[in-house]
Structures are given as C-alpha cells and as structure tokens.
C-alpha cells in the first residue's frame with residue numbers, strides 16, 4: 344500500500360487525507376470540474392499518438408485488485424507521444440474509477456456533469472528509469488483519461504478486462520490475462536482533449552501529473568457497468584464502489600483545449 348497510514352474514499356475530503364499525506368492539501372490537485380466555456384484553445388496541442396499498441400496474445404498482462412481499483416500493469420515499451428508533450432512517456436498501468444448502482448463515478452466532471460466512470464492510463468516520463476523516480480518530479484507523470492458512459496452496445500475491448508474481474512474479486516488478488524491492444528480502451532478520436540497540470544487523485548497526491556482528458560466518451564453496456572460496480576471487494580470485504588475523489592479547486596490554473 345501507500346504510506347504507513349491507511350486511507351479510504353470515506354474520508355475523501357481534503358482535511359482527512361492532507362493530515363497524513365501533505366501533498367493532498369496542495370494547490371494543484373486533481374480531479375477538477377472542467378468548465379468547457381473557460382477552456383483556452385491551444386493549437387499547439389497536437390493529437391495524442393499511441394504507436395504500435397498491438398501485443399501478441401501469448402503475452403500475459405497482470406491484472407490486480409489493490410483494494411481501491413482494478414489495475415492492469417502495462418509493458419513499459421508502450422509509448423505516449425504527440426500531444427504537445429516535451430518528451431515521450433512510457434506506459435505503467437491503467438485502472439478504472441466507477442460509482443454504484445444509484446450514482447455515477449467519474450473523477451473529473453464536465454460542466455458539473457459526472458459520468459458513469461473513468462479510465463486512467465498512467466505513464467511516466469522517458470527521462471526516468473522508473474515510475475518511482477518520475478512520480479515525484481513535475482511533469483514526471485502523464486495520465487490519459489476518458490469518460491465511460493452507459494450505452495446500448497457491449498464494448499468488446501473492455502470485456503478483455505471485465506471477463507477477469509471475478510478472478511480478482513478479493514483485495515490483493517491478481518491474475519494474468521492474455522495481452523491485447525489496450526489503445527482500444529480509449530476513444531477513437533485522440534485529437535480532441537482537455538489538458539491541465541494536476542496531481543494523483545489518491546494519496547500521496549503528488550502534484551506531478553500532466554492530465555489529458557479526451558472529449559469523446561466511451562460507451563459500455565449497462566451490464567458491463569454493473570459488473571464493474573458489483574464485483575470487486577476491498578477492505579473488510581466491502582464492495583469497491585464510488586472510488587472517486589471530489590473535484591478540487593483550480594487555484595488559478597487554466598484548462599487548455601486542443602480544439603476550439
């Protein structure tokens with residue numbers, strides 16, 4: 344786990360976390376509410392490039408329940424470029440945030456709207472050898488985020504993960520799943536996104552994350568969303584639900600948009 348004191352989403356207001364993890368009380372925290380009308384159009388924000396994400400299916404990827412979310416470890420040779428980044432980033436892991444039957448659970452909101460869920464693909468700057476070194480340096484981390492919405496169609500790429508949730512329903516459990524093209528978990532349109540500087544949305548809340556939030560959303564079927572909400576257990580065998588942090592104030596930061 345992280346740090347010696349245990350945190351939970353129950354104490355999700357800043358005061359709780361900040362007492363044990365000082366960065367959580369900082370001025371560049373995530374998530375935020377994105378006010379689309381206030382976003383600044385920045386033409387230098389080129390499309391995100393995810394070259395060669397297809398992996399041989401004989402390769403296995405580790406899926407784990409860390410008590411707060413489900414995490415898929417990614418090969419570090421998957422690279423993130425374009426996007427106006429000063430240097431390439433290497434993949435580390437992806438994980439999800441979700442709500443519960445009655446409530447949506449995205450971390451970021453758009454004009455006050457909370458979506459059913461949110462995927463985060465976490466990368467670290469190629470200037471560093473490990474994510475541990477990168478995560479404490481400004482710009483050391485980049486997270487690609489996309490909103491999950493309830494739609495009518497089943498989302499096949501997401502089944503690669505959802506098919507294995509039962510194997511990791513207890514905290515600490517892990518399983519190995521056949522590798523697949525994880526770029527399929529992100530929207531088709533990687534040219535339209537919001538960009539701002541923020542933090543990890545979990546303790547230790549390091550303020551080292553370059554956030555990219557795609558404008559195009561991802562549709563999952565109601566059954567797929569329900570499976571995510573009703574399968575994973577964390578502390579004291581409680582269901583992991585509503586694993587999102589409340590929006591943090593911008594404190595003078597600007598949100599940029601790659602589109603007008």
Ligand SMILES: NS(=O)(=O)c1c(F)c(F)c(SCCc2ccc(C(=O)O)cc2)c(F)c1NC1CCCCCCC1
Nearest residue numbers: 344345409411412435438463465474478542543544545
């Ligand atoms: N939205 S986010 O990216 O801030 C994020 C969350 F909101 C998260 F909630 C999480 S999971 C909670 C943090 C955690 C707990 C246990 C372990 C472990 O036992 O290995 C690892 C991590 C989580 F893992 C992440 N992402 C991680 C943050 C941990 C440190 C940086 C490494 C990868 C990104």
Ligand SMILES: [Zn+2]
Nearest residue numbers: 438440463544
């Ligand atoms: Zn996250």
